[in-house]
Amino acid sequence: MPAKNGSQYIERINNNLPNVWLAGEQVKGAISEHKAFKGLMATQSNMYDMQLDDKWKAKMTYASPLTGDPVGLSFMQPRMKKDLAARREMMQAWAYTHHGFLGRAPDYMNTTLMAYSTAAGVLEEKTPQYASNLRRYYEYCRENDITLSHVYIQPKAGRLASLLGFLEHPAAARVTDKNKDGIIVRGAFLLDTQGASSDEILVYPVPHSSPDADDSPYAFAFAVPSNLPSIRFICRESFVGGESAYNYPLSSRFEEMDTLVIFEDVLVPWDRVFVCGDEEMACRLFDESSFHIHSCTQIMCKNIAKTEFLLGTIETMIDAAGLGSYGHVIDKVTEVIIALETLKALQLAAEKGASANRWGIMLPNRNPILATSAYFPTIYPRMIEIIQLLGASGLIMVPDEKDFETDISGPLNLYMKGIGLSAKENIQLSRLAWELSISAFGGRQTVYERFFFGNPTSVNNRLYHGYKGRETLKQRVQDFLFHS
Numbered sequence: 001m002p003a004k005n006g007s008q009y010i011e012r013i014n015n016n017l018p019n020v021w022l023a024g025e026q027v028k029g030a031i032s033e034h035k036a037f038k039g040l041m042a043t044q045s046n047m048y049d050m051q052l053d054d055k056w057k058a059k060m061t062y063a064s065p066l067t068g069d070p071v072g073l074s075f076m077q078p079r080m081k082k083d084l085a086a087r088r089e090m091m092q093a094w095a096y097t098h099h100g101f102l103g104r105a106p107d108y109m110n111t112t113l114m115a116y117s118t119a120a121g122v123l124e125e126k127t128p129q130y131a132s133n134l135r136r137y138y139e140y141c142r143e144n145d146i147t148l149s150h151v152y153i154q155p156k157a158g159r160l161a162s163l164l165g166f167l168e169h170p171a172a173a174r175v176t177d178k179n180k181d182g183i184i185v186r187g188a189f190l191l192d193t194q195g196a197s198s199d200e201i202l203v204y205p206v207p208h209s210s211p212d213a214d215d216s217p218y219a220f221a222f223a224v225p226s227n228l229p230s231i232r233f234i235c236r237e238s239f240v241g242g243e244s245a246y247n248y249p250l251s252s253r254f255e256e257m258d259t260l261v262i263f264e265d266v267l268v269p270w271d272r273v274f275v276c277g278d279e280e281m282a283c284r285l286f287d288e289s290s291f292h293i294h295s296c297t298q299i300m301c302k303n304i305a306k307t308e309f310l311l312g313t314i315e316t317m318i319d320a321a322g323l324g325s326y327g328h329v330i331d332k333v334t335e336v337i338i339a340l341e342t343l344k345a346l347q348l349a350a351e352k353g354a355s356a357n358r359w360g361i362m363l364p365n366r367n368p369i370l371a372t373s374a375y376f377p378t379i380y381p382r383m384i385e386i387i388q389l390l391g392a393s394g395l396i397m398v399p400d401e402k403d404f405e406t407d408i409s410g411p412l413n414l415y416m417k418g419i420g421l422s423a424k425e426n427i428q429l430s431r432l433a434w435e436l437s438i439s440a441f442g443g444r445q446t447v448y449e450r451f452f453f454g455n456p457t458s459v460n461n462r463l464y465h466g467y468k469g470r471e472t473l474k475q476r477v478q479d480f481l482f483h484s
């Protein structure tokens, strides 16, 4: 199946039946009907529908290099600047459907897998079979529009070996055995966002160092269907407040479930193995794929849509409360405007400064793109703080939609209206601001933005260490001081 539509997406996920646990119970039946997943899947179904909608199809898909059939454009390997522009336009269109609240919209993983596939040549050096496995898997996902999730972080207990300098720790994820059919993997991985509602899972941990770096049990990368019986997904508490889009405008549509994934001696067939045993290859494939740079092109589209949504929300709040003439309010809105314009400028700079890498892949300029990955985690919490500072008690007193169906509606209509908004509209706006800034859904969004691309030190290190301009600038100042 090339690019799929929404009902094909829902049907496939419902038939997948992975082993999912939520609040002590196994999730049974159609996952798209379960209250924790329903809203998210409806949103993504609409996104997949766009792919085959005549109005959008040309923007959302491209001709498969294998068959000529339309396939999702976020799978496209960019070879020219116009490919980067086409990818951006496609991903921006999807981002506006969820206003940036889906961190793991399908284009995130499509882009990630595309990035890895471009560097399969690294694997040719020692293990050509793994190189062709990776290329074939990328084609398989592209040609069948596979909805993917991924994991690379382990729970803290699994990291103790590295943290405490042990050679081994029983909780560290590892390859426990190999046989003629494949490798056997045991361990746990954290925060597989959308893991329970995806077709497949890409597993690519940062390897612990091992005494035998050429045959390390901790160095591996592979992909498997998420419905293997030896894989279990354990969900966190659901943050869907309820089905009412009035009461819960965000969580009823955009709540992405995060899961802990347990692998209990999972057999990974050889043709799904991309790295096994070789620490150096695991690190090089990750680095040379430029995963962070390619993924950031998708993330920038999401972040621009999200910042625009926050700015629109803040402006509506200001109008409704009559705050627009205060200087400190204008200062705060200006902070958001500057953030938005900075993101858009970095997006442009990254694309304009793109150049081909050694695989012939057009790579956006790393400096602006990695700057945005370090910048957004610092400004997102501030924008949420601005909503709290402007919303104040209006974020707390948020009656329910049902209150308007009773005789309480009389006083509510009198006392709760805003400037230019009826009481019902004003409370609807407050409920949006409350979900953004106070609710469990909003809290998770903030933690997501702070951490999903790595802890702040790792993110900053990524930008700092490859920033070639540093030496030149140091030299310029030294020339100015010592040689002029």
Ligand SMILES: Cc1cc2nc3c(=O)[nH]c(=O)nc-3n(C[C@H](O)[C@H](O)[C@H](O)COP(=O)(O)OP(=O)(O)OC[C@H]3O[C@@H](n4cnc5c(N)ncnc54)[C@H](O)[C@@H]3O)c2cc1C
Pocket (backbone or CB within 6 Å): 104, 150, 151, 152, 153, 190, 191, 192, 193, 194, 258, 444, 447, 448, 451, 452, 453, 454, 455, 456, 457
């Ligand atoms: C909502 C959400 C969804 C996510 N979804 C996914 C997903 O789908 N797939 C996936 O693979 N991952 C996912 N992640 C995980 C994400 O990759 C990690 O959160 C991220 O890599 C940081 O790791 P950590 O959370 O273990 O924090 P840590 O890295 O352990 O950081 C915790 C604290 O320790 C500090 N710290 C740690 N190491 C250092 C150091 N070397 N130097 C200085 N300080 C340090 C950090 O600064 C931070 O304050 C998700 C995370 C979140 C929050």
